Amino acid sequence: MADRKARLEGLRDELIERIERYRAHKEQRNGPLDKDMEEQAVELQNDEVVDSLENEAEEELHQVMHALGRLESGEGERCEACGEPILPARLEALPYTTLCRECAESR
Numbered sequence: 615m616a617d618r619k620a621r622l623e624g625l626r627d628e629l630i631e632r633i634e635r636y637r638a639h640k641e642q643r644n645g646p647l648d649k650d651m652e653e654q655a656v657e658l659q660n661d662e663v664v665d666s667l668e669n670e671a672e673e674e675l676h677q678v679m680h681a682l683g684r685l686e687s688g689e690g691e692r693c694e695a696c697g698e699p700i701l702p703a704r705l706e707a708l709p710y711t712t713l714c715r716e717c718a719e720s721r
Contacts (some may be wrong), residue, residue, distance in 0.1 A: 629674055636664050636665075
């Protein structure tokens, strides 16, 4: 369990860093848009991709924080839907999961 907690904490820190980079990009901390209209279009299109990546990272961070909370409360190794133990191989592959394979597949 300590190994899983350390992995989740590392993942949490990585996601927070990644989200900050996405936000810095969106705020154009690296300078204003290019004066060329075609370049501006490319930059704005990239912003849409960055928005999508940021949303994905935020959702994953939410899942990581939820899993850490369950670990702290002593429930981290059990499925939050059915209460059965989550297989160690599943926790290894997806450390922030809170569902056993059967419950995850049925959703």
